[in-house]
Amino acid sequence: MLFLPWSNEEEDLIHIIHEETFELYKDLIRQKRSEYVHREANEFEKAFEEHTERGNDDDIDDKNIEYDQDKNEFLIYETGNNEGDIFVEMGINIRTEKVEHFNVPKMIPDADYQRLIRSLNNNQRKYTLNVMNLIKDSDKQFFHFINGGAGVGKSTLIKEVYQSVLRFYNSLPGSNPETIRTAICAPTGKAAALIDGMTLHSFLSLPVNQCKHKLVKLDSGISNRIGVKLKDLQLLIIDEISMVGFTMFQQVDARLQQIMKSREPFGGVSVIVSGDFNQLRPVDDKYIFQFSNSYNALVDNPLSSLFELFELTEIMRQKDDKIFAIALSNIAKGMMTLGDINLLKL
Ligand SMILES: Nc1ncnc2c1ncn2[C@@H]1O[C@H](COP(=O)(O)OP(=O)(O)OP(=O)(O)O)[C@@H](O)[C@H]1O
Secondary structure, three states: OOOOOOOOHHHHHHOOOHHHHHHHHHHHHHHHHHHHOOOOHHHHHHHHHHHHHHHHHOOOOHHHOEEEOOHHHOOOOOOOOOOOOHHHHOOOOOOOOOOOOOOOOOOOOHHHHHHHHHHOOHHHHHHHHHHHHHHHHOOOOOEEEEEOOOOOOHHHHHHHHHHHHHHHHHHOOOOOOOOOOEEEEEOOHHHHHHOOOEEHHHHHOOOOOHHHOEEEOOOHHHHHHHHHHHOOOOEEEEOOHHHOEHHHHHHHHHHHHHHHOOOOHHHHOEEEEEEOOOOOOOOOOOEOOOEOOOOOEOOOOOOHHHOEEEEOOOOOOOHHHHHHHHHHHHHHHOOOOHHHHHHHHO
8 A cells, every 4th residue: 555646645545445445456556566665575684694694605705806997886975974875775777966075074062072081981091192192293104903892982982082183183283174184984874973973985985885895996086086185184993893894994995095096004094993893793794803702813814914902891881781781791702690691581
């Protein structure tokens, strides 16, 4: 009935005998439905499961990233925090007129910033000072990985670091607040919204379809326009890194090299990544770092070997949330207590 055209809600939809109306218009309903529903929900689930199983069976050939010129797969997204191009995701080959859009970094009000800084715990504070010293005192590129279980304050920390770095850059004489010198991103729209950032796809115009393992080279005009916007980029912060797969991480590296016109890793841009590898894993891809249960990195990715590890351990969530976060952390370590089991049974 969803697909039956109507003009008066009361007469056409509410005060009717549904079975009779359906019988009367079933051909039209089926025809309209077929225009919108191409696959049933359970078919999607089945396809997704099959795809995941296949992905697990044969590991991705990471060397197989190709660079080619296929403009349809590569679009500059119109809005900040979207997940990508809906037409491309649906496999519809429509060229829509696009304009690149960057969220110009926004400083939070002074009072909020001071409150944020004052609320930091010791480790968060130490880490911030470390980053600020690196930013202020040298041009040396750095790569950090902030690791820690659920609720230890990783997102809070990177939001604060981003604000601190932004303030520093904006305080430099002659600085242009419209210039993007630091950016904060996440792999999904939801995660990006939580940190007031952009998706990696939007920010770096990455291809939506990760399965093809192709990074399409930017059209030179687009590349130049992005290059102008990002030419001063010095620090990229990425949250929820566990959801960024091996392939996507390489694409971030390649895209930054292309935009910054530099063969240095990540185009010479410093990178801070933050996440918990016991939480969500990448869709249809393997982790960028491989971890054993004891959190030791078994480095099999040249990019991951660049990263210095920083751990946050103190769970910052309040009351009930904190108990839940501890239970999650125990599960991740394979050390569940009876209390944890009972909590999850409720
Ligand atoms: N220093 C702090 N003082 C007080 N509360 C804090 C502090 N750091 C973080 N929090 C609070 O703890 C909670 C968890 O923080 P946050 O979301 O930053 O953790 P996370 O490690 O990113 O968690 P997850 O991995 O589950 O996303 C939030 O409610 C946050 O406001």
